[in-house]
Amino acid sequence: MIYLIDHMVSERMRGVKGSPTVRLSGLVAELRARGENVISLAIGEPDFPTPAHIVEAAKKALDEGFTRYTPSRGIGELREAIAEKSQQENGIQCGPENVMVSPTKHALFAATLAFSGAGEDVLLPDPGWVSYLPMVQMANARPVPVPCVEEDGFQMTPEAVGERITPKARMIIVNTPNNPTGSVYDLESLKGIADLAEDHDLVIVTDEIYERILYGESHHSIASFPGAFERTVTINGFSKTYAMTGWRLGWAVAPGHLLDPMSTVQEHSITCATSFAQKGGVAALRGPEGPVEEMVRKFARRREVMVKGMNEIPGLSCQEPQGAFYAWVSYEDPIKSLDFSEMLLEKALVAVIPGGAFGDEGEGYIRLSFATSQDNVREALKRIREVLS
Ligand SMILES: Cc1ncc(COP(=O)(O)O)c(C=O)c1O
Numbered sequence: 221m222i223y224l225i226d227h228m229v230s231e232r233m234r235g236v237k238g239s240p241t242v243r244l245s246g247l248v249a250e251l252r253a254r255g256e257n258v259i260s261l262a263i264g265e266p267d268f269p270t271p272a273h274i275v276e277a278a279k280k281a282l283d284e285g286f287t288r289y290t291p292s293r294g295i296g297e298l299r300e301a302i303a304e305k306s307q308q309e310n311g312i313q314c315g316p317e318n319v320m321v322s323p324t325k326h327a328l329f330a331a332t333l334a335f336s337g338a339g340e341d342v343l344l345p346d347p348g349w350v351s352y353l354p355m356v357q358m359a360n361a362r363p364v365p366v367p368c369v370e371e372d373g374f375q376m377t378p379e380a381v382g383e384r385i386t387p388k389a390r391m392i393i394v395n396t397p398n399n400p401t402g403s404v405y406d407l408e409s410l411k412g413i414a415d416l417a418e419d420h421d422l423v424i425v426t427d428e429i430y431e432r433i434l435y436g437e438s439h440h441s442i443a444s445f446p447g448a449f450e451r452t453v454t455i456n457g458f459s460k461t462y463a464m465t466g467w468r469l470g471w472a473v474a475p476g477h478l479l480d481p482m483s484t485v486q487e488h489s490i491t492c493a494t495s496f497a498q499k500g501g502v503a504a505l506r507g508p509e510g511p512v513e514e515m516v517r518k519f520a521r522r523r524e525v526m527v528k529g530m531n532e533i534p535g536l537s538c539q540e541p542q543g544a545f546y547a548w549v550s551y552e553d554p555i556k557s558l559d560f561s562e563m564l565l566e567k568a569l570v571a572v573i574p575g576g577a578f579g580d581e582g583e584g585y586i587r588l589s590f591a592t593s594q595d596n597v598r599e600a601l602k603r604i605r606e607v608l609s
Contacts, residue, residue: 236354240577248571259600261588262571264399266463266545268518270500271511274462277503281496290492293483294321294471298498301505306473310428311444312454314473320483321493321501324429324457324470327482329355330489331453331472334481335391335423336361343384343392345376346579347548349399349427353579364389367581370539374401374548378412385416391423392416394442397430400578400587401548402541404437414448423478424452429470430544432461432512435520437542443473450475453482460544461512462504467497519545522590522597529601530588535608545591548575550584557583568603 226234241264248260269275293299299316306312306319322330332355336342342356346365356363364384366376381392394413396405417424424442431439443452457470472482486492523540526547530538538549551560557574564570564586575585590597 232358232360236357239350239354241350241573244571244573247565251565251569256569258565258569258571259592259596259603260571261590261592261597261600262573263589263591264546265465266460266515266591267593268463268511268515270462270464270467271504271507273507274464274500274503278467278496278500281499286495286499288495290495290498292320292487292492293479294319294493295495295498295502298502298505301502302471302473305505306441306443306454310431310441310454312441312473313449314443318473318475318479320472320474320479320486321498322470322472322486322490323468323493324427324455324459325351326486326490327455327457327470327472328352328425328427329358330482330485331423331425331455331478332356332359332361332391333485334478335425335453339388340390341386341388343376343381343389343422345393345395345398347374347400347575347582347585348393348579349395350577352393352395361390362388365579365581368398368401368403369581370550373406373539374398374403375405375409376413377409378416381413381416385420385422389420389422391425393425393427395427396439397428397433397437397541397543399430399544400546400573400575400582400585402539402544402546404434404439404542407440410440410442411445414442414445414452417451418447422451424448425455426452427455429455429457429460431456433516433519433545434543435523435541439543451478453478458501458504463515464500464504467494467500469493469497469501519590522592522594523547525594525597526588526590526601529597529605533601533605533608536604545589547588547590549586549588551586557586561586564604564607568600568607570600570603 299319453474458464561574575582
């Protein structure tokens with residue numbers, strides 16, 4: 221029997237592409253299984269283990285039988301720890317009633333479903349993290365990419381945002397520090413964006429998951445600006461700061477009128493975040509910060525090696541990322557970033573993400589993660605140099 225596959229797939233899903241980062245990780249695993257010595261600079265996760273005290277807290281929770289559903293918005297002690305952290309570190313006036321614990325990606329999806337839909341526009345950074353645009357498409361809304369160009373430090377300027385706000389605009393996504401460019405938004409840009417959101421009655425969804433991975437710059441949360449909290453959902457998570465990608469744990473902080481519809485999405489989708497992972501989350505926020513600081517110090521050293529090495533290769537150039545753990549590298553060849561990346565994988569056995577995966581403005585760039593050992597970074601640089609010269 222021949223199935224008409226297209227007919228079976230919802231119209232909404234037909235134009236939505238899978239995640240290039242997830243797909244590339246699969247490809248790298250396949251090549252390695254065939255014995256190829258591939259270096260992957262494609263993945264967006266710290267290569268460190270989750271700190272021991274966090275693991276111990278989750279193990280203890282399992283041993284104590286903490287294995288059932290939790291309240292949908294998360295356990296009280298974690299919501300309190302998140303609220304305290306958000307007040308003290310981010311200057312957001314909030315309490316535990318403003319917190320929903322959720323895998324970070326799911327919190328973003330819940331916000332997109334809650335605040336946008338058919339006939340409505342969502343502004344997002346271009347280049348921007350690979351899942352924002354598909355999330356907007358899955359919500360049936362229209363993505364409106366805002367170009368973030370090198371001359372502006374890869375930030376969405378208030379001017380560029382203002383030019384693209386339509387009467388149908390409902391929501392704007394901000395991401396600082398930014399994946400893929402490593403840009404950390406300055407106070408002025410963020411204030412400009414917050415003012416525009418107020419003027420046009422937009423919900424701001426700000427993804428701050430890389431806030432602790434900084435190289436000298438200061439991080440600012442829009443929700444801390446006077447009056448901005450009422451229209452802002454601040455999203456954050458444990459994956460990057462505490463090397464907890466597999467735990468699937470993060471959170472959203474928002475006023476009740478925004479958190480309630482997001483909670484409804486959560487109640488009818490995943491119900492709650494994993495119970496014992498939440499106990500690990502409490503240990504992460506309440507425990508020693510040494511492991512985080514040590515990890516960021518290591519990222520900083522690798523960043524130096526990566527940026528210097530890239531700029532020494534003829535035809536490649538790269539600004540210093542101010543945050544996160546990615547080098548955003550431009551290349552001179554007039555070919556598509558997908559072809560350039562495939563060439564590097566084939567000839568240098570180095571996996572990188574094509575810039576075009578992050579939006580049209582990403583063409584001419586590749587993204588290289590330095591969340592891998594210095595030896596790997598050096599060997600990858602050597603291989604790329606050999607192939608390009
Ligand atoms: C900018 C950004 N936001 C959100 C996420 C999702 O994080 P998590 O894997 O914890 O759901 C990622 C992961 O790569 C990211 O880079």
